[in-house]
Amino acid sequence: MSTISTPSLHIDTVLSYASDNAGHESIITRSWKRCIQDYGLDPAKPAPPRFVPRQVLREHQDHADELINVARAGVEQLYRHIAELGYVILLTDSRGITVQFLGDPLDEAAHRKTGLYLGADWSENHAGTCAVGTCIKEQLPLTCHHHDHFSAHHIALTCTAVPIFNPHGQLLAVLDISALNSPPSKDSQQFALQLVKQYARMIEDAYFLRRYREAHILCFDRSREFVLINRQYLLAIAGDGSLLAANTAARVLLAECGLQLPERPSALARRIGIQDLFDCEPEDIFSIPRASPDQVRAFRTHRQNALFFAALMEPSRTPVAPQAQRSSEEHCPLDELSDDDPAMRKMLARAKRLCSEPLNVLLNGETGTGKERLARALHDSSNRHKAPFVAINCAAMPESLIESELFGYQPGTFTGARSKGMRGLIQQADGGTLFLDEIGDMPLHLQTRLLRVLAEQEVMPLGSEKPIKVNIRVIAASHRDLRQLIERNEFREDLYYRLNGAILRLPALRERADKNYLIERIFRELCEQRQRPARIRGDAMSALLGYAWPGNIRELRNALQYALATAETDEITVNDLPEECLPSVNQRQARSSAPVQEQQTSHAREIEDCLRRQRWNVSAAARELSMSRPTLYRWMKLHNIVPPNALDS
Known part of the structure; x- marks a missing residue:
């Protein structure tokens, strides 16, 4: 035309x-x-x-x-x-x-x-x-x-x-x-x-x-090498071998073989079995996972005698029954922190091995990533779980009160003090865990006193002449780079090495692959607190999953609380979310909120940080950044990012 x-x-x-x-x-x-x-x-x-x-x-x-x-x-x-x-x-x-x-x-x-x-x-x-x-x-x-x-x-x-x-x-x-x-x-x-x-x-x-996750799914292809990757043809199969449903490619193949699934399955409709399509019996299909090393078998169609290679996806099993049989000793609070995010899975596996070890732990991560929740889960999963968990935010407490709050004081130590004195937070945590959030904001002179507590396992209350023995485990957290603070003489290096018996890093929410799980878990917790059942509609979930979450899990929790408080019904839609979470606002902010030079600087920093995390393995960094290796090399050249070993040559 x-x-x-x-x-x-x-x-x-x-x-x-x-x-x-x-x-x-x-x-x-x-x-x-x-x-x-x-x-x-x-x-x-x-x-x-x-x-x-x-x-x-x-x-x-x-x-x-x-x-x-x-x-x-x-x-x-x-x-x-x-x-x-x-x-x-x-x-x-x-x-x-x-x-x-x-x-x-x-x-x-x-x-x-x-x-x-x-x-x-x-x-x-x-x-x-x-x-x-x-x-x-x-x-x-x-x-x-x-x-x-x-x-x-x-x-x-x-x-x-x-x-x-x-x-x-x-x-x-x-x-x-x-x-x-x-x-x-x-x-x-x-x-x-x-x-x-x-x-x-x-x-x-x-x-x-998704619709047939509780059925056997037969995926097959004309190539053995690609059957597990391409999944061109899909058939949902019942336990007796009858066909429940087919994707478009499989429906075309069925038609070419003179077979057709009813549009609306019913008891009166003739049931087509897998044996009507392939020269096999149902048990041949169900035995595929055990029949060959690569879990792939070859079959031929009846009418065309065409060769196909097939693999079987077995039904997903609901985890409710196995969990009900688990003993209370097997329950681990750390398991509740993540679903299937690779970085979290790796970190939590390490945390499980450390939870009862006599090591202090340092938690790193951006503000709002859930460091206190991780610290409490470490405590609850440890052999100290029956003893106190005491948390203090070093950044939120006035400097004049930190010393007395941490170490306690004797009666009459200073004007306004309690007549009977006070046990400090360190002493209150005896036998259990002391969580020091934002440890990087602790004043230097108190860092010296904390170092003495960790070294000698005893605390000296203000106004006292006799130290008190304590048995504590310290979990400290900071969103700041403590090594940089050490270089600027703002944090004691010897305290740093006392605290980092082990270091656990929490990824930012935007980096996590299990955002859907986190949204649903936090939403469920908030609904239980309000004693009000509700659901998140698909458009709202899409917006929540697409937002960058600069404030991490803390911002997510606030957004869900806002939606529950302002929604007119028990269904949260995209219109009930805070404005900054809406897709159009989010995209507009991404394009116009920062000057181009600032965005490029941020991008370069993100690339270099990723390369350092991956020990300058370009292939691994490219996968994490969702770009090709040539593209990553171009960005490195543009921003003059050079691997350390290249500087020596």
């Missing part, structure tokens, strides 16, 4: 193609005909974008809640690939209502004007020929480029949409990327189409695995 230069010529072309009954019809011309003949739309009178009311949008998001949760990671990853090219992402439900949106906040006005925004209705009977609406109607991937659109209101846009199907082949959603400006040739969007197809498949298969 040739490029049309004006809206009037575009209108003439639409009307001409739509009235032509001869020849082969493309997806676009079929849609144009529907717009005129079925919907009564007029290309000369384009309707403005339609946005559903907030309550209606909320109902659509409720219905798509599970999908939004599953799709979040894929949508955000896709957006990182295309954002710099000027694209936005729309995830719509099966009716064409945009339930999730990602785009540049600086272009928000233009996006709203064209309908590329949250809550927009892209159904074909309203918006005319467009990527989303026509994809829904045809249930096929397509690019609707410039003058492919029915409405002259949309001819500047290029939009690429791919359908997402549920495990029974019914349309579930549409994934779309759109741009306000693009090259005139439709061929320029070929890569965009392939990219969206790839991510739509990833989302569809992730949804499939």
Whole structure:
């Protein structure tokens, strides 16, 4: 179809193609005909974008809640690939209502004007020929480029949409990327189409695995080497070998073999078994994990005699029953601090080995990462758990009171003192654990007295002439670099080495892979405190997972408390969150809050810190930073970051 230069010529072309009954019809011309003949739309009178009311949008998001949760990671990853090219992402439900949106906040006005925004209705009977609406109607991937659109209101846009199907082949959603400006040739969007197809498949298969996580999942491929990675074909299998569901690729294969799963499973429908597809028996499938060293077996289809390599994913088991059988001695409070974050898992494994050792522990991590909670979990997991856990924040207490609070005093030591004197916090922790938060803020003269306590295991209250023996374990914490404080003579080096019998580092919340677990755990704790059950809807969870959390877990807890306090119902939506957590505000702040030079300096520092953590292993650092090795090398060269061993050469 040739490029049309004006809206009037575009209108003439639409009307001409739509009235032509001869020849082969493309997806676009079929849609144009529907717009005129079925919907009564007029290309000369384009309707403005339609946005559903907030309550209606909320109902659509409720219905798509599970999908939004599953799709979040894929949508955000896709957006990182295309954002710099000027694209936005729309995830719509099966009716064409945009339930999730990602785009540049600086272009928000233009996006709203064209309908590329949250809550927009892209159904074909309203918006005319467009990527989303026509994809829904045809249930096929397509690019609707410039003058492919029915409405002259949309001819500047290029939009690429791919359908997402549920495990029974019914349309579930549409994934779309759109741009306000693009090259005139439709061929320029070929890569965009392939990219969206790839991510739509990833989302569809992730949804499939979520829905059938309690069934056996057979994943198979034509290549033995890629079957565990590619997972092109997925089948959910019941315990008797009957097929429960299939992903799109597997449904196509079943059709080629003359088999079809019912759209809505029922007791009356004929049950197709795995033996109807492959030349095997159900027990051959269920024995795959034990049948070969690589846990892969080869099977041939009946009709085509095609060879496939298969692996079996066994059902996920709920952990409730095993936990109920565990004795109280086996329960470890440290296990509650993380779900499946690699850095936390490694640190907590080390913490378990240290918890009952007679070593003082130093905790490092940014403010708000949960150092006090880790300290208490260490205490509760140790052989001191029945003795006191005493915490003091050295940064929050006035310098004039720290000495008396820590060491205590005798009666009449100073004006205003208690008549009977006071046992200090160190003495109160006798037999247990003393937690000193923000130890870097402790005055130097008190560091000297603390060093003596640690060395001699005795404390001298103010005004006393006789020391008191104590048996304490000290866990200290700081968000500051104590080595730098030592270099500036602000912290005693000998005290540092007394405190760091072991060092445990807590990662920042933005670095953690188990944010979902933390959000749900803290939210559950807050609901229990308020004695008010509530839930977090998918759009709110997406916003919480996408926010950078500069204040870490402390900020997360505050945000959830705010949402629970201000929500009108027992369901937390994105609109109930603090403003800074909202996606548009978050992106705008990321772009405009700091000057470019400051951002580059921060980026260089982040890269160098990562390289140091990884002992200058570029491959490991690149994986942590989610970039390729060549890109990391370019950044190192740009910021003049040189490995220590290179300086010696």
